[in-house]
Amino acid sequence: MTEPVLEVRNLQLSFGALRATDGVSLTLCPGEIHALIGPNGAGKSTLIGLIAGTLKPDAGQVRLAGRDVTAADAAVRARAGLARSFQVSAVAADLTVLQNAVLAVQGARGQSFGFFRPALADAALRGAAEAHIARVGLSDRRTIPAGDLAHGERRRLELAMALALAPRAFVLDEPMAGMGPDGAREMTALLDDLRHEAPILLVEHDMDAVFALADRVSVLVSGRIIASGTVAEIRTDPEVRRAYLGEEMLE
């Protein structure tokens, strides 16, 4: 088995008496899509926060490309190649699509402390940003403020910004949320393409997408991973059925 790109070892975090993350371990290997599913309140967003560095664990370790990044903050992990998308679309709404993408490129390169030259006049920054926008099919929308984009377009802009980090691993929090069937299909195709860029840890409620994309599925319930395996294994796992999936979803 190849070396995992992202590895989480025995991660724990409590909020008071609530054990939000209770000894979670998982790996993300090159080329794969590893889906993380679980009912509401299972602790998926907390786990993502711990992996991305916005939350600090009480115990455990996060390793990115073989390096221990547990003590590093979110900005350091991002520059080390951890590309994260948010459950609620997180773009700078007043900035245009192109400005958002340029922001992502300069962030990834650690070039945010230039005070004089206009950011958009920098050909290298702008070229890279336009390439990422083209990759997600937003080229003809690049002068639109991100806040005026349709929901699905904003989701794709987020992916373009994640791509700008030259990621080693994607951590995507419900990229299909709030999308219609067409949007979800397009996004599924895009994610299937992105896995060649870097492996994806995918938190998603859309089971069609999970079953279509995932190489492995882990099921998180009450802060614990209760099962982990291929799509076929998870579909037939009796504990998973009991804890989480409605019977009809598995037919």
Added chain:
Amino acid sequence: MRREAILNAAIAIALLAVPLAAQAMGEPFVITLATKVAILALAGVGLNIALGLGGMVSLGHAAFFGIGGYAMAVLAAPVQAYEPLMTWPVEVAGTKSMPIIWLAATLAGGLAALAIGALSLRTSGVYFIMITLAFGQMLYYFAISWPAYGGEDGLSIYVRNGFPGLNTLEPLQFFALCYGVLMVALLFSRVLARSRFGLALAGARQNPLRSAALGIRPYSVKLTAFVISGAITGLAGALFADLNRFVSPAMLSWQTSGEIMVFVILGGVARLFGPVAGAALFILLEHWLGGFSEYWKLFLGLALLGIVLFARGGLIGTIAGREVAHD
């Protein structure tokens, strides 16, 4: 965008034309008013970088304004007392030279902003407002109890400081200096907003979590902006003290912080010429309404309420419309 550019140019020309006309008509008081507008606008340009570009609602900018004023007094007072500024470890003389005073005031404002910002930016929202206010009040009470510079009574600097090649005692020449500094600050502010740093600051303001996820620490970006903001407001403080030839703790009071914020909100938050329009309107209201009624601030309050409720872009926004994303 085009409309706003034309409006900005019109404001810049008007602010220059009024004192020139006043000079021709022999109205030196109007020149002083215009100078006051330019200086207060400069303080607002400083605050606008924190408030408008960075989303940091600072109710403590009087601290930087006052520190700039006191920096001027510390340097200039020894000269009028025929004493050295300090004798140990080396003897340093005071100075009446504006360029040196400006540099000192800018540095002092920036350093104070670094210290205050480094602590305040660990909080956000209403806590940030309160903690900046608290720092401002700390410095206010410090100045009151600082007898060397007049304590509560303040300190007069009898002769205005000098600038090489100009006669600063001539109102129009001093106005021209202040106007020049304001224009340079506005130009810098515009360049900054479009730079990579400006983009990072906009990102940190609108979505700090996302910024961090892009590898940009919002704290560092905001602190840098706060320092630049404090430095510019500090410079304005030195000019204001020179205009009045007087410093007092009033420059550090929270009312001053509030007034600087009013300039920005009246004119338009995050609009380049917002502080200029706001300061001009404020001074005009103060002198016109102040002539009718000593309760003129009641009307100012109503105007402010109206702008906050019905014209979110302030004066500039109302006239020029929604800000169009550049490029």
